[in-house]
Amino acid sequence: MLDLDRLRALHAVATHGSVSAAAEALHVTTSAVSQQLAKLERETAHKLLERNGRGVKLTDAAKLLVMHADRILSLVERAEADLEAHRGVVVGELSLGAFPTAIRGLVPAALRDLRARHPDLRVLVTEHDPFVSAPLVARGDLDLAIVQDWNNEPLSVPEGLVKGMICEDLADVAVPAGHPLAGRDEIDLKELAGDCWISSPPGTICCDWLTHTLRTFDSEPRLHHTAYEISSQLALVAAGLGDCILPRLGRDPLPEGVAVIRLRRPLSRRIYAVWREEAARRPAICAALDALRASARSVLSDEE
Known part of the structure; x- marks a missing residue:
């Protein structure tokens, strides 16, 4: 009979690309993964890994076994x-x-x-861009992820994930206080298309969305500065170095030298939670969704 832990070790190698990466994902030593794989080879009477330069690659037998392991582990998680x-x-x-x-x-x-409400539940939080966190949920490295997309650019999630709405968040634009349009109550985003912009680094969802959106105005974006944190972006805006998109969720007090302008055609991002279909009935996931939605309702009512 196939051992579940050994199948999980092989599946982790296939998912993460190496024995060491699989060990890190499984929170065990590299030696422990190698031992599990050696036992699985003896158990199946098939060679499962071959040398490939400095790394390893799966044999045809291993690929066949991984295909079955994927279904088996999904059934175990559902159970x-x-x-x-x-x-x-x-x-x-x-x-x-x-x-x-x-x-x-x-x-x-x-x-x-x-x-x-649930003192016996332990929640571990890590920070990830949605482009990263959704695949981590699909791989089983995360149980739940909070992701976002924008009203003009939906986010696709990997197959096998369930997506549930948490809230919708409006965004404004932050400009230096000395900007010619700083005194306006509202503007069209295209009025700023030729400005210098500050955003998160390329490859993150906000940067890619901003680039796509500005290009719809026939303007090649001038992304002169990048920073992950909104507070860092606002510090650069305050220094007169460019504009940034400013969501209302989690907004800190504005630094001096920054003016916020509403957009005539509102930009909104939709905030979702994603989880694996097999885990949908877990009470912990249901409780986390309820708590996140309650938090969103409280935040949005405060904004109003």
Whole structure:
């Protein structure tokens, strides 16, 4: 009979690309993964890994086994979720990934609520861009992720994930206080298309969205400065170095030298949670979604 832990080790190597990466994902030593794979080779009477330069590659037999392991591990996760749902108790560990403003604007109140209602649930939070966190959920490295997309550019999520709405967040534009349009109540974004811009680094969802949006105005974006944190972007705006898109969720007090202008055609981003279909019935995921939505309702009512 095939051993589940050994199948999981092989599946992790296939998913993460190397024995060392699989060991890191499984929170064990490289030696432990190698031992599990050696036992699986003896158990199946097939060679599963071959040398490929400095790394390894899966044999045809291993690829066949991984295909079955994927289905087996999904069924195991579904069974575990069903058992948790049957017990109806919110316990255990839940790994949550979120982008910076969601961590600042939604997560603290949600975690405080979860701790009060479900003291036996341990939530572990890490910061990730949605382009990173959604695949991590699909791979099983995260249980739940908070992701975002914009009203003019939807985010596709990997197959096998479920997406649930948390809230919608409006965005304004921040410009230096000395900007010619700083005194306006509202503007069209295309009026700023030729300006210098400050955004998160290329390859992140906000930067890619801003680039795409500005190009619709027949303007090649001038992204002169990049920073992950909104507070850092605003410091650069205050220094007169460019404009930035400023979501309302998790917004800190503005530094001196920054003017915020509403957009005549509102820009909004939709904030979702994503989780694996197999884990949908886990009480911990249901409780986390309830807490995140309650936090969003509170934040949005404060903004109004």
